[in-house]
Amino acid sequence: MLKKILTISLISVFFLTTGFGCKGLSQAQVSSIKPVKLTYWTVYNDVDMLRSLASEYSTRYPHVAIEIRQVNYDEFDNLFTNALADDVGPDVVSQHVRWLRKNEIRLLPAPVATKMGRLVIVNNFSKDQQLITDTNSLPSATYIKNSYVKTVYDDVVVGDKIYGLPLAMDTLSIFYNQDLLDRAGIAEAPKDWNSFVEDVKKMTKFSSAGDIVQSGTALGTANNINAATDILAMFMTQSGIKITMGNTVTFASSLGNAQDRNVPILNALDFYTDFAQPTKEAYSWNEKKPEALDEFIRGKVGFYFGYSYDY
CATH class of the missing domain: 3.40.190 (D-Maltodextrin-Binding Protein; domain 2)
Incomplete structure (x- = not known):
């Protein structure tokens, strides 16, 4: 071959x-x-x-x-x-x-x-x-x-x-559905993560059986989010975590000395996965949902994390 x-x-x-x-x-x-x-x-x-x-x-x-x-x-x-x-x-x-x-x-x-x-x-x-x-x-x-x-x-x-030549450089972005923000009474897109979580809660809707029928955002899983790895790396980086140093992977180096969950890497992981935890206030997504981009296109997701080629 x-x-x-x-x-x-x-x-x-x-x-x-x-x-x-x-x-x-x-x-x-x-x-x-x-x-x-x-x-x-x-x-x-x-x-x-x-x-x-x-x-x-x-x-x-x-x-x-x-x-x-x-x-x-x-x-x-x-x-x-x-x-x-x-x-x-x-x-x-x-x-x-x-x-x-x-x-x-x-x-x-x-x-x-x-x-x-x-x-x-x-x-x-x-x-x-x-x-x-x-x-x-x-x-x-x-x-x-x-x-x-x-x-x-x-x-x-x-x-x-x-093994390849770059065609373009792209940046992870948050796309939002203005109609869903308007219906939830959100005047402008959030400027920090606390406001982001509050807006997600406002846009997320559940059926009488507890199923998610409209998601404030698509976060917390890996199987149905194309950019899951990049999104998690972004949260880690914003938490001050160095993913690598030289040719060495270092993002988990602080876990060996952790006495509790109050360490940056675990905080970043918790923040990401909380959106897929039914017991958390930020719950708005789960592994049973279709692909995130497909749901965003259908108008079922308020905030979508992706790249320009998704547009």
């Missing part, structure tokens, strides 16, 4: 290196313009942009066809695994960086450079063609370390090999 490359840049710096007459091409030269079809999967709403870039690339290299396919975020992992098992997986994927290490064994690192052949007309009268070979240089690990924020290097460089 062939391993696949995580991502490539469709916009590269091209350097003219050599030229050959079209007649009497060597086998290697003929192979460089052999028709190729690449499949590109993306979980983001960037299909139009990618198709535009793919079209530009194919204009320069007519022997390369690039098919762009948008894959549902929630279905990507299963579809990707099955496609690779059947040897019909994509050649290029745009995926969330948190999936990179999980899929690392399925991927090939980026090469230092690639060479692409293309035929160009050198005589408009005779239509004689010449084979040009372009060398496309890809970013090095050193370049990534010096040109991007630190997390990019830490995430995509493994053993000095590059």
Whole structure:
């Protein structure tokens, strides 16, 4: 089974290196313009942009066809695994960086450079063609370390090999349903966590049987919240906890000396899980609920934690 490359840049710096007459091409030269079809999967709403870039690339290299396919975020992992098992997986994927290490064994690192052949007309009268070979240089690990924020290097460089290139940086945000806030008499979005909890309580509604029919927020679980890990890390960070120091995971270091639950990491965990505890005032969510984003779209969640690609 062939391993696949995580991502490539469709916009590269091209350097003219050599030229050959079209007649009497060597086998290697003929192979460089052999028709190729690449499949590109993306979980983001960037299909139009990618198709535009793919079209530009194919204009320069007519022997390369690039098919762009948008894959549902929630279905990507299963579809990707099955496609690779059947040897019909994509050649290029745009995926969330948190999936990179999980899929690392399925991927090939980026090469230092690639060479692409293309035929160009050198005589408009005779239509004689010449084979040009372009060398496309890809970013090095050193370049990534010096040109991007630190997390990019830490995430995509493994053993000095590059397994991906960043398409964008995103920030965890709180989206809110203005209609639900208005109905609950909430004049403006909360500016601190105490106000947030109070507003969640106002928007959460229960049936006569005690089931949640409207959630003030979707927090407290992991199975039905896409960004659960990031949200919990955010609460830990805001509590003053250092998740890592260098290459060492340190967020649980204070637990060894804890005599009670009044330590930052446990306070952060308690704050997060209280929203899924029926005995807590903040209770507004549980593991039986559908996916958080789906419920937010249906107008059943007041505050939703997510990223811009959810919009």
